[in-house]
Amino acid sequence: MRSRAGLVAVCGAMLAAAVALPLGGTAYAADTAGATDAARTAAADTPSALVLTLSPGESAQTVGVERAVTLTCTPSPGGSHPAPQEACAELSAADGDLAALPAQPQSFCAMIYAPVVVTVQGAWQGERVDYARSFPNECVMRAQGGPLYAF
Missing domain, CATH: 3.30.350.10 (Subtilisin inhibitor-like)
Incomplete structure (x- = not known):
């Protein structure tokens, strides 16, 4: 029974993250845009x-x-x-x-x-x-x- 409770908790956390992701999507994209440019520059070097x-x-x-x-x-x-x-x-x-x-x-x-x-x-x-x-x-x-x- 204990492993089932752990599975429910993990599934619940994944569901919460999936629901929250669209809400913070714009901020995430803005944060990673600079990181992507930096990664491209680093890859070129x-x-x-x-x-x-x-x-x-x-x-x-x-x-x-x-x-x-x-x-x-x-x-x-x-x-x-x-x-x-x-x-x-x-x-x-x-x-x-x-x-x-x-x-x-x-x-x-x-x-x-x-x-x-x-x-x-x-x-x-x-x-x-x-x-x-x-x-x-x-x-x-x-x-x-x-x-x-x-x-």
């Missing part, structure tokens, strides 16, 4: 470092890594990537969303099936990155990833 790999095949687990580069964007572009400034600018424009990288205009690729997998691991503005994507060939990979995947 947080080191961003990634390791990019290229593997032949349809899956990163099927065959070993053919090429690997490092890319550091914050505090300044660098690493073993051949074009760190351009790659970091492209990542910044996509807000770090690797799936949203813009396709390169005027890209023409042969329809040769030689699949490759790109993996990207590390941190982007304080957020963990663990990304993998397969492409039908390296030309399509570069057309889809632009300067970031040009390694």
